[in-house]
Each structure stands twice: as C-alpha cells, then as structure tokens.
Amino acid sequence: MVLTGGKPMPTGHATGGTGPARSRERFLQGEPVEAGVRTSILSSWQRSRSLGLSPDQADLPFRDDFDRDARIVRAAVPVLDRLQARFAGSKMNISVADASGTVLLRRFGEASLARSLPAFQRVPGFVFAERVAGTNGIGLALAERQLIRVHGAEHFAERSQRSACRALPVRDPLSGRIEGVLCFGYPSSTEDPELAITLRKAAQAIERRLLRQSSARERALLRAYLDTGAATSAGLHHTVGVDELALELHPRDRAVLTEKAAELISRGQRAAAVVSLFDGRRVTLVSRPMRSGSGVEGVAIEAVLPGPAPREPLAVPTQVDVTPGGSGRLAVVTAVPPPRFVAAAAAPGRLPVATLARHLPDIAHGPFGTVGRGGVADDHPDAPPRARGLVMVGEPRVGTYALAARRRLELLSEASARIGTTLDVRRTAQELAETAVPRLADFVTIDLPEAVLRGEESADPRTDLHRTVVHGISDDLPFSPVGKQVDFGPTTPQIRCLTSGQAVLEPDLKAAAGWLAQDPEHTERLLTQVHSLIAVPLVARGVILGIASFYRAQDPAPFGDDDRSLGLELASRAALSIDNARRYTRERTMVLTLQRSLLPHDLPVQDAVEIAHRYLPAESDVGGDWYDVIPLSGTRIGLFVGDVVGHGMLSAATMGQLRTAARSFAELDFPPDEVLTHLDNLVGRLDREEPAAGAGVIGATCLYAVYDPTSQQCTMARAGHPPPALVRPDGTVSFPDLPAGPPLGLGGLPFESAEIHLPEGSRLLLYTDGLIEDRQRDVDVVLDQLRGALAHPEQTPEQTCQTVLETVAPAHPCDDIALLVARTHALDPRRIAAWDLPADPARVSEVRASALRQLADWGLDEAAFAAELMLSELVTNAIRHGAGPIRVRLLHGRTLICEVSDASNTAPHLRRAASTDEGGRGLFLVAQLAQSWGTRYLPEGKVIWAECGLDAA
Template identity: 60%
Template sequence: MNAMTGSDTAGDDRAAWRPDDPIDESATARACMDPHGIVTGWSEGARRLLGYRSAEVIGRPAASLLPGEPPAETLRSLKTLPRWNGTATLLHRDGHRLAVNLLAHRRPPDGEDKEGGEWLLVSPLARPSSPLQDDALVLCAFTGSPFTTALYDTGLRLRRANANMERVIGLPEAAMQGLRVSEIVVDPESDRTEQCMRRALETGEQQHLQQSLHLAGQESESVWTTSLTPVRDAEGTIRGVLLSAHDVTEEHLARGRLALLNEASIRIGSTLDLARTAQELADVAIPHLADFVTVDLLPAIEGGDDPLAGSPPSPVMLRRVAYQSVLEGCPEVVVSLGTVAAYPDESTAARCLTTGRPLIENVTVPVIDQVARQAPDRAEQMRRFGFHSVLAVPMRARGITLGVATFSRHRRPEPFERDDLLLGEEITARAAVCIDNARRYTRERLTSLTLQSSLLPQRLPPQAAVDVASRYLPASTQAGVGGDWFDVIPLSGTRVALVVGDVVGHGIQASAAMGRLRTAVRTLADVDLPPDELLTHLDDIVIRMSAEGESAADTVGDIGATCLYAVYDPVSRRCTLARAGHPVPALVTPDGAVEFPDIPAGPPLGLGGLPFEVAEIELPEGSLLALFTDGLIEARGRDIDQGLDLLRKVLARPAQSLESTCDTVLQALLPDHPTDDVALLIARTCALDAAHVATWDVPPDPSAVTEVRKKATRQLDAWGLDEAAFVTELVVSELVTNAIRYGGAPIQLRLILDRNLICEVSDASNTAPHLRRARTFDEGGRGLLLVAQLTQGWGTRQTYTGKTIWAEQALSIPRSSPSTRTD
C-alpha cells in the first residue's frame, strides 16, 4: 500500500503524470497519517484543496488542520473501525473553513495489533474529469443489472454505483463519487483492477479478472469475478468503464474443498505406517482447513489390538501420534508425540468420542476457564494463541473407534461451519481407514515376526565341519515380513548341510510356507539325499502346497520359492552344491580372493518337471562360504550386478571374526532398513586331517572280519579310546559282516574321530538294511538292533557308487592327541 502513495509523499507538490495517462492524480485530495496522528503523506490534490504544500504539513499533527477538537464519536470510530466516512470540517491555509466528504482507510499493520497501522484519507475534488452524459450511460449500464455494478469515467473516477455496490462496499454512492477503485477499496487487488480498466479504455475490449478481496467490515476474504466493459455513446466514443462484479466465494470454497479431498485421497495412506498416516492427515488439513491439528489415538491401537467396545472409560486416555500448525515449530503443542494424556469428560475430545459424532465448539472465555480448571497448560496456550473455534471428529473405521482428530483455528478469523465439519469428516474418515489398515497390518506383521522367529533356528547346532555366523533382517514395515530362512544341519560322517531359502511374498502366508519348507528340508536331509535329489523332492512339496492353497478359500494360491543347498565334508574338503533359482554363494579363499562359483541355476521351486544339477568344488581349509537371499544384493536404485560387486569388495577386506564380517556386509550393502527380508549365513570351513581318520579296504570274505576288528581295536588304542573298544568291535563286526553277506565289493571301513567316534562301512550295493525284531528261535536279525541300542545313532546314506552304513558313539572319556595306525 505504500507503493500506492509513493508519489504523494515526494518533495514535489505536483503529482507526476503522463499526458497520455487518463488518470489525474490531483483530482483527489489524499493524505496519510500514522497511528499517533502525525501527517506522513500529502498529495497535490490535498494542496489544491487546503492550500498547504507538503513541506508545510508533513510531520505536523493532523489535528492542526481542524478548527477544533474532533467529535468524540469520530475518535471512537477511528480507534475501532477499519474504515470511516463522513463530512469533516477542515481549515484552509488562508484560515477559512471547508466542509468536505472524507473517506478514511486504516492500513493493516505488519504485526498483530489490530488498532495500530497507518491511515489513508481521501476526498474527491469537485470537478468532472471528462464530459460524461449521465442519463444515457445510467440507462445503458444499470437497467436490469443483477450484479454489483459501478460506472467509472475515463479518468477512472466513480460516477454511479448501484445498490449492490453500496451494500458490498458498505458506503453510500455519495461517499464514493469522484474516487478511484484504489481509494475506495484499500487492497493490493485494486491496482490490478485499475490496470484492467486502463486496458479496456485503450483497447475497447472487455476485460475479465478474478480477485480475492478483504473488504472492510468482513472478517474473511471474498472471491469475485469482475468484468470491465468499455461504455460507448451513440457515436461509438468510449465515455467510461462499467465494472460488474459477482461474488463467487461459495463456489471458490466448494472447489477448494473438492481440491482438498482430492489431495487427501492422494497423500493420506501412502504407507502402512500408522504414525506416518496420522501425520499425513495433519499435514493435509494445514492451512486449508485449520491452523492447528492434532491426531490422538486410543493406546491399544498402536499395538494392533482392538479397543474395547462402547464408550472409552473416563477419563479418556489418548496417545498423541501427530500434529501440525501454520506456525513454524508448532508452538501451540502441549502434549508431545508419543505421550499418553488424560482428557476429562467435559473436554472436546472426550465428548466427541463419547457421543461418536463430530462437534464444533466456539472457544469462549467460560470454555477456557473450564479447561483451566482441569488442564491449565492447555488453557494457557488457548489464550496465548487466540484459539476461537475447534472442530473434533472421531476416527472410526469398520465399526471400531480409533481416536480423534482435532482441528483448531486461531489465525483464520472465521469459525468452523457445517461445510467445514463435512470436509473434516471426509478426510478424517479416509485417514481412519488407512490407520485401521496400518493397525491390522501391524498386528499381522507382529504375528508373522513371532511365527518366523519361532521357525528360524534359535541357535546353530554344534558341529566341527564349519564355523558359522548368521544374520536375519525382516523387511521394512511397508514391505512386510517375508519368507526368508537359513539353516545349518549336521549330517553323518561329520558332514554339514548349509541351507538358504526364500519364499515369494510377505505376511503370515509366506512365514507359514517358510516353516513348512524348512521342516521338509531337515526331514529330507535326515535321509541324507544328495543336493539335487533333495531339491527335486522339495519341488514336489512346493507344488503340493500350491495345490492346497488353491483349494482353500482363505489362503493364497501359488507358492514360489528359491533354495540353495550345500553339503560340506571336512574329511575330503569337498562341497557339493545345488540351487533352485537362488543367488550364487560367494567363496572367499584363504588368500583373500573372492569369487562366485559357477553353479547351475536350476529352476525355482514349484515349477515341476525340470532337473536340478550339482556342482562339486574343493575348498581349502579356512575358506569362507557366504550364502544369502536376494534382499541383500537387490536394493532400490541398484541392480544385482552392482550388489554382487559391492559384496565382493566387502568380503575381500580382512575381518576379525565371522560376526564382524556379517555386520560389515550388512552395513555396506544395506545402510538403511531393507525393503525385503535378508538372510545371511557365513561359514568358515574346517578340515579333519589324517590323524583323525583311519580307512581300510575289506576283502569280500567272511574271514576278513576278524582282521578288520583287530585293526580297529589297535586304532582305538592309538587314539586313547580303550574304553570304547568293546562297542566298536561289535559295531565293526556287525556292519562289515552285513556288507560282505548282503552287499558287494568294493567294501571299505572308515573310523572318524571328531566330537564323537564314527564308524562307516561302504559297499557297492544300493540295498539298505532294515532294523527288525528277531523272534525267539531266529539265528540272526539281532545285530542292527544291538548297534542301535549301543550307539548314539546309526543310519544309511546312498552314494553314487552304492551306500554307506554308519554308527556314531558319544565320547565322554579324555583322550590324548590322536594318531593314525595304517596297519
């Protein structure tokens, strides 16, 4: 607004104007006055009216221009009203008195003091700016016009105004005649209106614009569409401009509400995170609906539980999960995020939840006093920031009350109305559904995590083939819990199986499928199947699980999975691997070289009818095998090859331990929370040297049993295991005898000393022995029964050349450093 009077306060008494500019600034007497009554601006029109030059007036009290004290009623109006108009008596420089029509506007101050600010005083001078024929123009402009209409001459001075214009502006036509738009309505939009009026005069074309105006006497802005039409006389000469305006505030607000609903549908519920969804509701409502918003939920909601039926108990306990304000830093906040606060029965939030209906409350002095008796800190903030209207909406979804959203106004002067209530209900209802989805998802996620945690190995079993470390990271809240798993399974002959798998999908279904597959792998591993055969059986199981899912109404149909199964033998230091659509493991040799072995991919589990291939590699003692699921190497903004290259670089660095290696890998590849489940299993290979293994070839002759038994006894003596000799002799006799009688050459006996003592007999037959109970007069059939009772365990595994029968004895006696006899 200072720009509007820039020429008025210049040192020159004459207003600068161009000959081609139709506006004569000197046609209006204008003056500015600060809040203390000191003149700060003086126009050429004011000099023409009262005779004073600007240098003689600026800096003097405005009261010196009056013949006496102004009426008390006028002083009261100037202190309280944004605008004043009337007749004032002023003193001319030569001493005579002048009665003038005066219009005074208060310019809004920069701060919040509504009684401060500078005053602009305008008075039209009694001279026409152009030869305008009133009768013809009035007949043309005002007959039947339903709009707010005013007629301006070519100098942009008001000549006539209809009744609608008088009502909207709040001034009679006589008080506005001879004034420009910018002098009638003190608003930045007035300058834009005058620019369009000039353009209409210059081009002869109608101009249109839409404006938001803060008219005097109105608490809020109103929106207008304005048409500026050149007015011509009978000869076609432009004689003025007709301003026709239509109040479209309601239509504008309706479009704003629709836009806010559309924005809410896009922004609210972008994730399944409960707190973030609540914050999105608060963010959307600011500033279009409210100045301050809080979202409070019943405490049971965040844990995924259903709240109790009926009204909440008194006092209502609510947890603050989100808030937002038009003021930076949200200084209005009393209850911080995550805090559970009590709300008395008389509070807006409690009454809203008790009745189950939204409500609007005007914040009056008695209301604040009532709040102060129960929550003084809240009442203090309400007074400090000038809260005047509150809208509370219950958050309900699927018949469950979740909490309450509270919208407050302290900057916007207008109170909440019914349309605001409907809008608040709409966006809150959407947020409530999204929050309930997040609540249900949280409950399912916790159930899945619990289920998955119970299905994953709680501790890795003791074995001497490898040293292992593992990590499992569930996916982010948005992605949900998946079906990744790992396992370490001790096998016969000191061997160990290393397993990593991944079930496609997330949630309880994936966790349950993962548990079934892990159990199936352990069962198949007990049978000691080769890796490729094990994956073939696992493929059949996945196909059956998918068929079961399709026939069940409450489960997902197809189930897909990938798996890597590796068997490491510390005696031969060979590792046999097969994979079903799973990423290749990383191999780190003792010299620090990192490679990804060439292992045939194999189809994912569940396709059926396709073979799996085996790869066998020899691992030097101290080699590292890193098995992982695809969540480790796949990430947003990074492809698989980049992930593998980064993993190669991390594994090439020396590490103090396997545990630190796991941590380093996860920190490097997943600095943020993973978007998919991650299972990581790192194993360092060990080896059993010749001092722990004794092997003898056995001739296929029953007479060889005695000699083999003696060799085994001498080996036990060398290992310091004399007390195990009796059981070992019996086991060797039984297993070797069965191999000679029922098996085929070549036959081999092997003793392995590890944590336990293992006896293995291999032959070329694929026929496995069966444990049976001998009848009273049977001459045979008791040997394997004795072996089963005297040893910790026994079994059979198929080999590519036949079978191996093994028996394992637990050792509890101290022994010296082992040595191997070769006799």
C-alpha cells in the same frame, strides 16, 4: 392436556422424572453416574460443575445493549409471529437468542403466560450461555451445535426443573456460521414429538430470510453499478456473464475467473489481475469498490478481454438476474434479453485509453499480472481491449466465504492424494496432520490407542490413548510428546468427542470448561498460545480408532462450523486409511509371527562351520524366504536358503511345508541334486492341489550346500536361486558358477550339483534375491557392492551379516531378505583314523584291535567297549552281505562316529528277531549302543554309520 395451535398435545412420559432426577442427585453429591442420563446431558453437567456453577443460582446475566435490529431479528420476527399464532392458547414460550446466548426475541402462545413467568423467562436480554446458566436448551444447542432437547431434571439449575425445551442453531446460509438459536420452551409434563419437525421448519424459514437479506444487498449493489453509468461510459459493451464475454469459454477458464473474481471481492479495494486462459488469451479482471443508495458497500468485478474488434457493438441490458450462490458462494450476473440497447458512443471494438483511465486512476497489482493506467497488460502493451463486462458483484465478507469454501474443496482434493499413501498407521496419522497444517489448523495432535498401533482394536480408546503425532507451524508448544500416554479429563472436548462419536468445536478455549485438565503441567503457557480447538474422533467402520485435535494459534479467527465440518471430513478419510493400515498391520504381524515361528530358532551345535544368519521382512508385506542348518552324518553340515514366490499367509505356510520337507530329505542323506528333485515334486503337488482352493500358482527357489570338514569339499546345487558368494581366506570374493536349475515346481528337468574345495577359514554367503534385486538398482552394481562388503577376511560371520545389511541391502526392501554366512572349519587329520581291508572275516579282529588302540590314543577308553561291538557288527555285515573293497573310518569330533563302507548298494534293515532265529540281532545291538545310525549312499556303494557319545558305556 395442553392445546398446541388448536390441536391436543398428548402428555408423554416425563423423562425428567425419577430416572434423571436420581442421576442428577447422585451427580451433585459427587457419586458416579453410569446410566440413566444421556451423554450430552452428563457432559454438560460436568462442564457446569467444572465452571463452579451452583444449581441453586437464581440470577442470570442481563444485557441491555443487545442489538435489537440484528440481522437474525429482522429475519426471525415474521417467523415468530406465525409460530405465536400456531401455538395460540398453549403454554409455549418461543425465543430467539444470538450466537452468544443472549435472548433477542420472545413470543408466547398464551398472553397471560408472560405475566406469570419470572423475568429471565419473559424479558429479552438475559444470557443463557452454558458457561453462566448451566445445562439449558439455548446454551446446550450452542455447545453441541445441533438440535437438542433438555427435559425436566436434565436442567442443571433448580429453577428450570419443571420446564422442557427444544433448541436448534440457526445458521447463515452463505457463511455457514451460527447466527443464533431458536428455542421452544414448554412445561416438562408436556411432550410432543412433532415439535422437532416444527422447530426445524421454522429455523429453515429464518435461514431463507437471512439468504434473501444477502440477495437484496447484492441486487442493491448491482443496481448501483448500473446507475453509475460505468457500464455504458465506454459505449461499447454490455453487462454479460463470463461465458458470454469470453465466447465458448473453457470450463477450466470459467472456474479460474470465478475464483479470481471472488478473491478480488474479498479484498474490498480497487485492484486488478491478469488471468491467462486455456487458449493463450489473457483476461484482465478489474475490481471497483462501490456503495448502494441504501449504504451497502461492495465490489464489482469487470473483465477486459484484449483481441480483435467485434463486428457489432455490445450494449447494457435494462434487466438483470442475480443468482445467489448458496452457502459460501457469490452472486453471478447473467444477462436478460433487453427490449432495446444503448448505442455505442465510441468506435466499435475500441476503448479509448482516456475513458478506461477514469476507471483505473492508479496502477493496480494483481497476483497474476500488472495492469497500467490504460488497462492493458504490461506483457501486451499494444493489444487493444476487445470487450468489457461485469463478471460478479458482492460484499467482501461474502467473497471471503466463497474463497474459504473453494479452499476447503481444494484441501479435500489434496487430502485424497496425500493421506493413505502407505499402509503404516503412524505415517497415515502424520499425513493427516501435515495436510491440515497450516491450511486448517496451526497445530495438530493425534492420539491413538496402543492396541491400534499394534493392529488390534482398542477395548476403550478413552483409557488407552498415546500421543502418536504432534505437528504444527513450530516446535515450541508444550503438547505432550510423542509416545506419552495421554489422560484426558472427563469434561475435556476430547472425551466428549470420543463419548459421543461427534466432532466437538470450542471456538474460545478460555471459555471451554474442563479443557485445561488435559495437560495440567503446561496449562498457562498452552492457553496463552492456542485459542480455538476442534476435537474430531477417528471413526472407521463403526469403530473409534482415536482422536485428532486441531488447534488455532497464529490465525486470530476462531474455528467455525465449516471448519469443524472440514476437520471431520479430513478425519473421516484419514480414519479409513488408518483402519486399513491397522488391519494390514494385524495381518502382517500374524504372517510375520508365523514366518518367524517356522524359521529355525536355535542353530544346531556343530564344529563344521561357524554360522550367522539374518531375516529381514519386506516393508510392505511378508514373503516366504527361509534358511536352515542341518547336521548330517560324518560331521558334515547341510546349508539351505530358499524363497517361496509371493507374499502373505499362503507364502509363509508354503515355506513351512517346504522347509520341513527339505530337512527330511536332507536327513535321509540324499545328495543336493536329489534333495532338489524331491522338493520339485513336492512343489508340483502343492501347485496342483492349491488351485482347487483358489490360491493360484506356487513357485519357489532353493540352494542346498553340503560341506564335509574331513575333506573340505562342498557340494552345492540350486533351483532358480542366485549363486552363493565365496570369500577365500585371503579375502578374494567370487560367485561360483553353479549349474542353474529351474525353479521348483516346473518339473521335467534334472538338477546338477557342483563340488568346490573350501580351504579352512573360507566364508560362504547364501542369500535370497531380495538382497540384490531392486527396481531402483542395477544387479551388477549391487553385486559389486556385495563384493566390496565381503572383502574383509578378518570379519566374523556376525560382522559380515551386519555389514551386508548396512551397505548392500536396500533401505526400503520390497522383498524379504534371508542371509546365511558360514565360515568353514576343517576336522584335524589326527582325529581321523581309516583302514582298508578285503572281504575276509578273519580280518575283523585286526580292525577291532587297531580301533581299540586308536581310541586309547584319543583317550576314549570309556567309549571303547561300545565302539568295539558296533565295529564288529558293521564290518561283519559288510563282509557277509556287501562287496569289497571295505573301508573302516573313525571320526573323533563332538561324538565318536564309526563308518563302514562297501561297494554294494544293498541297505541293511533293522528287524525284530524271533527267539528261534540264529541271527538278525546285530543291527538291534548297534541301535541300542548308538545315539543314531543310518545309511549314506555314495556314487558307488554305501556307508553305514553309527554315532555314540564320548563317554558311552
């Protein structure tokens, strides 16, 4: 047991024992390592091997020119002295290295330990960066930029197999940059969980001392400003805060002045800027370079506010407080009530031009205006200055940090508005890239799995990445093009990022092991143009969706930890939007699949009309638009177009129910107005049932047209639906004025139908309201466009559909669009035969003989036997059970249709006749001989029809 600071340190389980040792042995032999070693350690091993390092390498680079008086050395010495006292008597090796991995300080818990260790473990100056030393505590802490632990066999080098260490980066509180690494080394047989807590507290103590160093420099600058007498040379103003100077300053003005002061400090030279305040006043900010007695160089920012003279002179306080702004912020000066004031040397409220000119010997140009020698803004040449006071002091580099911090906040605010404006995965990824360039990076690539682009989850995003976005300040860099599958090597920052789920920063790509393996075909050219990389995983709700890579090219400054944090924040926001888009894409794909499965796949073969159709889903969501084409008896054809109110799964499912019901009602040969009445009742029932499930009100519109090629008449009725467009054979376009019935589901009102004559070659366009109704367009203008698109009689229905979608449909439809174009044909009168006869059984034989002669003329001798039997039965039933007059009609189309009509509404019923029954077998015989048969009702009477093939036996 080893004593740590007078306390026993328990001997824990040696994680560097057989498990990691076997894994390391397999790794060095080139075998795959799947378990038994942590991801960060395995990644470091892979980088070490790709750099050509040998585990047997004994020597480390040594530098004798390291800065022994560096900032981190001055901040760390007292902390390391306290740690040495705490770990007195133990085998603890405490070290501090700089940001390059060079050890600057060493302390030992046991004095004799220094004499027994090899030189690289006891002498400052040795470099432990991962690229030269392999996997070790200091190098891995710099690579991972977080607290790490390396134990025993997890070290890459043989020389460190018996050691363990914990290391943590130490950051500058102002800039956030890594100043160095604090590392605890101890024997691998010893482990204490409390070491991590002690390490964090010690690193925080060093960081606080770094902050105090900056505060001391700021206080020295402020004292130098006061000692110069600049604040009292005018004799009328004192050192105040911005809000004291401006008197009840608006919060927005305070922020603008602070930002502008930080910008002037970051320039590090004499300058001035005129800032417009919220109430119309103008403040001139003047920057004065200065040097303290200790050699600290900085800038003081003074404010000059023109206006009426104050009643009392202002004076300089003898004491001031400097409040450090924390990470990335400047110190703001606030006044402390002084025991006495210095009397003004000039008239109250007036500052002689000659006095001010001493502070501004040259004309200075600021981004918000120009200040001349007199300190008076050019646009107010006669306005006298009211007061002058100190706003801020600081060093240029601190001002740069403050500006960078503010710009990062502005970028995050902008990202909230720019990223996620649509529910499209690719567009959201593009918005992330556009937001980051050029404010954060010069180039951005985003890689997503193909599954994510389809709306699914990827099983392993490391093996299924496709280049989705390439965006940057130019288009000439050889990144893999959009759409190409990207295969990253196992040691690349991208794979490390996906494996760990953490952002990976590579400030210098030339020293980044394995990075070039991601794009070997463009290695040399890519490396000459980009120099720094941040790889950030796109993680949302615990799922890795892909990866974003930020590159620096033109900007010579490498990425830092603040940049990594910013990239991670941007990626996190974008990932949530991408995941929302992915989920929406999945749901939309499901609804669209359901919608398309419920629409007709193959239109029926018929001769009444030539059909073309289109379905175009909305960009944002899928609705319930539908169409259908239904063959009816007597060579007629039924044409449906409908629209279920709303979007999503419910609308698509309701559309399926409505279309199925509409087809059923149509096949029962109900006229259009009756079909709509039945559909209205159905929607009303669904509306009463669905609220119980919380689905809300259901509504729908519909238009139903029945075209008869034997008479060229079309009967139409509509329920809240736009009227169709009719194109005559001569190209005349009209919109028939059909009776406008209410939408389906309201109930209580009858529907009316209208009959229109359609000459052969007419085109009928049925459509849903998504074609003509748009928030950005006037309906009358759209109808005129539709009229122009249809005024081409030579076009086929397919060409008509395409023309309408290209010229009339909105570019980004917010509602579904369903189109159905039908060009009419007429049945040749020579293929129609009809006979009228009285209700006399003796006339049946005459009709039968006439029909046989007609079939012979048509060349349908093979169908004559079946037709003769069907006609005999149908005519006999009409004479016995119906009422005159009786009409017989034969239609020769794709099939042979026999129709018998009478004035009675009594319908025949098929039944099974008993062996003792004398009748009842006629309809059974008709059903056996015909392909189909049925009854169609007329305004007066009915038609019984039977259809058989042309080659029927």
